[in-house]
Amino acid sequence: VIITFKPKEEAVVERFLRRNEDGWASSLAKRLPRARLVELFPLLGTEQPYAVRRLFSPIRPAHTEVERNTRSRSAMVHVLVKER
Numbered sequence: 001v002i003i004t005f006k007p008k009e010e011a012v013v014e015r016f017l018r019r020n021e022d023g024w025a026s027s028l029a030k031r032l033p034r035a036r037l038v039e040l041f042p043l044l045g046t047e048q049p050y051a052v053r054r055l056f057s058p059i060r061p062a063h064t065e066v067e068r069n070t071r072s073r074s075a076m077v078h079v080l081v082k083e084r
Helices: 007-020 034-040 063-068 070-074
Strands: 002-004 051-054 076-078 080-083
Touching (some): 002 007, 007 051, 063 070
Antiparallel strands (some): 002 076
């Protein structure tokens, strides 16, 4: 679980996910040639023994939470899973 509060932190999580995401699990895997998949999912071109997968979309604070705590409006909770 990763909690981000700023857009730059969000970008770091997105870059990490893109570099370590398993391209074969993507719906694109059946439609694109392997060379293009390696461009999109760099992990496919390595011998790394694990991959990372996002369980669901990032969770944002509810409207009531933002009303009580305005600083929470930019927070996001990311849930990633490490797979072998």
